[in-house]
Amino acid sequence: MSPLHILISFFLPTFFLLSCSSIPIVLSKTTIQSQCLDDQRSALVQLQQDLYFSPHFTFSSKVELWDLKTDYCSWNGVTCDALGHVIGLDLNYKTLSGTFQSIFDLHHLQRLNFAGNNFNTTLFPYRFEGLPNLTHLNLSDSCFHGQIPMAISHLTRLVSLDLSNQDYCYRRNDVDYYPTLKVEKPNFNSLIKNLMFLKELYLDSVSISTQGTKWCEIISSSLPNLHVLSMSSCGLTGPLCSSFSTLHFLSKLNLDNNPISYLPPNFLGISSRLVSLSLRNCNLCGHFPTEVFLLPKMPKH
Template identity: 70%
Template sequence: MKTLCCLIPLLFLLSCFLSLSQTHLPKPYCLDDQRSPLLQLQTHLYSDFTFSSKFEVWDPNIDCCSWEGVSCDSLGHVIGLDLSYKNLSGSFHSIFDLHHLHRLNLAGNNFNTTLLSYGFDKIPHLTHLNLSNSCFHGQIPMEISNLTRLVSLDLSHQDDCYSRNDAFDYYYLKLEKPNLKTLIKNLKFLTELYLDEVDISSESSKWCETTSLVLSNLQVLSLSWCGLEGPLCPSLSRLSFLSKLVLDYNPISYLPPNFLEISSRLVSLSLMDCNLSSHFPTEILLLPKIQSIDISYNGRLEGQLPEFPSNNALRSLSLSATNFSGSIPSSIENLTHLVNLDLSENHFSGHFPRKVFLLPKIQSTDISDNERLEGQLTEFPSNNALRSLSLSYTNFSGKLPESIGNLKFLTDLTLSRCNFVGSIPSSIANLSIVLNCGCGLCRGCGRSVAVADAADVT
């Protein structure tokens, strides 16, 4: 017992020593062969796309492991480089002399070049590669398929450069040689794949089978605007870890019979403007994990809202410009996590449950262009989070409540072509918005409230 009593203080002191020594471990010091490529990189980069302003943010007198966007391992090797959203242009060839890189993020820049001259096979340890939204165009290089440790690959949204750079010729990334199958065949560890706006049309009918058979660990698949053709393949159910699926603006036409099974583990589903028809399996809205659904702009897609249980996890529901109809169940008030609700341009009828406007997290509600949908506005508490409310072209009626002035976060309010009566509440002057009465601006602050043609409102 005496020996044990003596050991306890010793063990305590030892643990304190180890904790203290770990706290004061020396920071990694950048090696010369790592520092040199970074300094070279700085001389070849410009902080705008006119090549008039040099990229000079790294002080050569400071350890490069402390530079902004640079991270090192314990031996002083650069393993992470984040130069995202710096509005950079120029050449970045020297990056590929950093052979220990694990993470490379060049998203949100203005390189306006192809990727064919860059040696991606020289950084074989790469696990995360993000080149999105940086004005790259042309063929995706074969070397990327040799990055066998990749966990996340993002080459998306290069077309966005067209809108922010008048000098940019309208190009895009494409997958021809290598095609999609060749690109991903060695990327067995990939969990996130973002190829939005990459032209994959040369393999448009085979993409689904290829992806589901090769990328068994996939959690995120985002392929909007890729020129894909449908239908979705039943084998997507093989992707047992898939939690996010985005296929917007691809004419996939219809969903496979087992789509409910495919969706069973999804957290987010987006099939906007996919030329979908027939009946949408609305049981998907009741899946325990689903938080976001956008199937808008599928004008031939039919469905009705289900009864929602109190534990539903939905945060965003967008059904705009579909062919949904029927009543809106009062159980929609059970969606206490709902932030965004868009039921516009449909054929809903009956009475709209007005407690929806009072849901604790709701920020945007659009039920416009449902001409047979009736309802009245409720009294709004001062803590209401609504930022956008559109009721135009509905059969809403009654008076506008004076408490509408409590909506201090409101930026957009559209009430045109309704059946409201009475006067516009004076409290609306409390809001930092523009009031469009159909006869000019009644109050100016840069945002809009449209009540034009709202019947009998004076």
């Protein structure tokens, strides 16, 4: 055997172990791209096999979301980039249950929407850290419960995070008693401190009551780009902190059904940028700055 043949036979096994993200020297870019796209399709096919329809938490049938004979980039709810990588997956309100482990092989995924399904499980089995490019995550109203895992905090590119209203899901399925989604360990600070690009945070009905009164300062210091904050029925205690004035982009604030008690003296300065404000059932006392209703950006109803 010639020295050249020996060199090729030595490197080929190692070469074929390279991941799809590697840039090959010997094989063409088209060959590697085709292999990568096969991985994308395989993950979606596996997802369809792992899901089933579950109206009212009862097994109905295996799902047939897509025609597997067609191009996966044309499948309903699937968005691809120009190279065929799956960057969006939207399967909202389809009464789905089962598991979605296979999506964590879609490393280019940027948007994931599983809102309004019937998973009725915890989030701990899922490797969210495997989706480093995720910018939008919506798991609202899908019957998730238990602790929010630390893996969510690794999604440092998130722009929008919606884990809200898991109780709506249980009510929709006529369940009288339902477990809650909660933030304990990791605590609230650990969950959001790395999400500095976050613009929208929806945690309605997520239990954060163990965090005391520090939740307000944590948000102010960790999420400088926040535009929308919705945390109704979270067990938050007041008062609303003055440091909210540092959230220069905050335009929508919903803190309904939390015992906030009273507002800070600089609340008028905080609210001057708001276009939507909801503080229902917050046990507010003392003087309320009625000048808020005269702000030009606040809608008049």
